[in-house]
Amino acid sequence: MAVLVRGGTVVTADREFRADVLCDGDVIVAIGENLDAPAGAEIVDATGRYVMPGGIDPHTHMELPFMGTVASEDFFSGTSAAAAGGTTMIIDFVIPAPQENILDAYKKWRGWAEKAACDYSFHVAITWWDDTVRDDMGTLSTEYGVNSFKHFMAYKNAIMCDDEVLVNSFSRARELGALATVHAENGELVYRLQQEMFDKGLTGPEGHPLSRPPEVEGEAANRAIRIAEVLGTPVYLVHTSCIDALEAVERAKLEGQRVFAEVLAQHLIIDDSVYRDPDWRTAAHHVMSPPFRSPEHQAALWRGLQSGLLNTTATDHCCFCTPQKEAGKDDFRSIPNGTGGVEDRMSVLWHHGVTTGRLTPSEFVKVTSTNCAQIFNIYPQKGAIEVGSDADLIVWDPNESRTISVDTHHQNIDYNIYEGMTVTGVCKTTLSRGRIVWHDGELRTERGTGRYIDRPCFPKYWDAQMLKNQQAEPTPVDRSGSK
Numbered sequence: 001m002a003v004l005v006r007g008g009t010v011v012t013a014d015r016e017f018r019a020d021v022l023c024d025g026d027v028i029v030a031i032g033e034n035l036d037a038p039a040g041a042e043i044v045d046a047t048g049r050y051v052m053p054g055g056i057d058p059h060t061h062m063e064l065p066f067m068g069t070v071a072s073e074d075f076f077s078g079t080s081a082a083a084a085g086g087t088t089m090i091i092d093f094v095i096p097a098p099q100e101n102i103l104d105a106y107k108k109w110r111g112w113a114e115k116a117a118c119d120y121s122f123h124v125a126i127t128w129w130d131d132t133v134r135d136d137m138g139t140l141s142t143e144y145g146v147n148s149f150k151h152f153m154a155y156k157n158a159i160m161c162d163d164e165v166l167v168n169s170f171s172r173a174r175e176l177g178a179l180a181t182v183h184a185e186n187g188e189l190v191y192r193l194q195q196e197m198f199d200k201g202l203t204g205p206e207g208h209p210l211s212r213p214p215e216v217e218g219e220a221a222n223r224a225i226r227i228a229e230v231l232g233t234p235v236y237l238v239h240t241s242c243i244d245a246l247e248a249v250e251r252a253k254l255e256g257q258r259v260f261a262e263v264l265a266q267h268l269i270i271d272d273s274v275y276r277d278p279d280w281r282t283a284a285h286h287v288m289s290p291p292f293r294s295p296e297h298q299a300a301l302w303r304g305l306q307s308g309l310l311n312t313t314a315t316d317h318c319c320f321c322t323p324q325k326e327a328g329k330d331d332f333r334s335i336p337n338g339t340g341g342v343e344d345r346m347s348v349l350w351h352h353g354v355t356t357g358r359l360t361p362s363e364f365v366k367v368t369s370t371n372c373a374q375i376f377n378i379y380p381q382k383g384a385i386e387v388g389s390d391a392d393l394i395v396w397d398p399n400e401s402r403t404i405s406v407d408t409h410h411q412n413i414d415y416n417i418y419e420g421m422t423v424t425g426v427c428k429t430t431l432s433r434g435r436i437v438w439h440d441g442e443l444r445t446e447r448g449t450g451r452y453i454d455r456p457c458f459p460k461y462w463d464a465q466m467l468k469n470q471q472a473e474p475t476p477v478d479r480s481g482s483k
């Protein structure tokens with residue numbers, strides 16, 4: 001059934017303009033003023049509101065098995081909550097256990113995601129290495145639409161990559177025309193500092209940030225970036241949380257290296273005082289990695305987002321309910337790492353970003369949708385309002401306010417890290433490939449209507465490193481004449 005979104009102001013990454021948007025089937029079929037509605041079309045009145053590309057969240061972990069439990073949000077409830085907040089696509093993660101065949105893991109995750117209510121794709125984590133991993137990376141990139149491979153430099157004795165895996169996998173990603181994405185924390189340092197904090201009697205959540213200081217992220221960010229530089233691989237840093245990592249990104253970008261960086265909405269707004277909350281549960285709810293940082297890091301992250309140093313925003317939506325967090329009641333090292341947020345990213349960023357003047361509406365679209373689509377090579381299918389693009393649209397009321405609460409959110413988690421926060425900027429209608437999945441506070445999502453989105457690898461010319469790395473081929477020294 002056709003849907004005509006009428007009377008709104010379209011906001012794209014480039015401009016704002018008055019236009020109606022007609023959607024039919026999965027795609028946008030017309031954009032212009034005073035469009036006629038085809039017979040039987042559903043009309044959405046967007047008068048006085050913005051019409052924007054649906055948000056894309058490049059970092060979620062629905063139903064992730066992790067730290068001895070499984071994230072409480074599944075692909076249906078998570079994509080439904082996403083839709084309620086104005087996000088119409090997620091990029092989640094396949095995370096094989098060490099020695100697990102990565103193609104088998106991919107197929108397992110694909111099975112879990114079939115229940116999704118909005119479109120989705122997968123980064124695939126490389127957690128170990130041998131020739132089968134190398135070969136399967138090729139298969140994933142050519143036959144399954146995977147153009148990004150994830151590397152956890154943290155989580156020793158679990159999914160942590162050492163430099164040998166990083167170098168092998170980054171090299172392979174370059175060959176394939178794929179991106180290397182990275183969780184940049186030095187896992188060896190974390191392990192040592194965790195032990196030190198615990199031995200000092202810091203068994204509570206306050207020990208978590210002390211075992212992962214900004215220097216630990218800065219070292220790993222720089223190391224990943226330097227490895228990528230030498231090998232000529234484009235690199236994407238997930239959840240960049242501190243000045244130390246930002247400085248590594250800035251240096252590389254100014255050198256012309258192809259580096260992208262992501263920031264989480266929550267890291268822009270919440271600081272590390274949460275870990276000293278007298279209520280153990282509140283402090284434990286905020287145990288995620290990298291941890292929340294002290295206020296000066298928030299200010300730097302906002303400058304990074306405004307300046308383009310940070311390219312995308314995400315949530316790292318990885319939900320563990322209070323009883324799950326209590327696995328670490330006596331030892332912070334056993335608190336499952338992760339928080340929620342997929343439903344609130346768009347409102348939180350509009351409130352703290354656009355209403356404060358930090359971002360224009362078009363810059364908001366860039367950092368919540370378009371940049372991600374371009375970096376992961378699905379633009380303009382996604383992240384655009386153009387004829388022929390997928391009809392992933394949101395009708396946004398820039399003046400309406402709402403108060404965020406676990407009592408009203410649609411996320412499957414028993415707390416909300418933004419609890420009680422009143423935000424201006426509310427999603428009134430969400431279309432997922434032309435279907436209304438959220439309207440005036442009512443969810444209309446259906447299990448299984450989400451679609452897997454292929455993300456093709458990049459043409460070889462795309463990688464600017466080729467110019468930088470194409471020094472004259474070194475030749476052996478002729479010493480035949482030497483004594």
Ligand code: URQ
Nearest residue numbers: 288289290316318337338
């Ligand atoms: O590290 C991640 O991104 C996953 C395991 C979610 N947990 C977290 O604390 N960020």
Ligand code: ZN
Nearest residue numbers: 183239289290
């Ligand atoms: Zn991570």
Ligand code: ZN
Nearest residue numbers: 059061316318
């Ligand atoms: Zn994550």
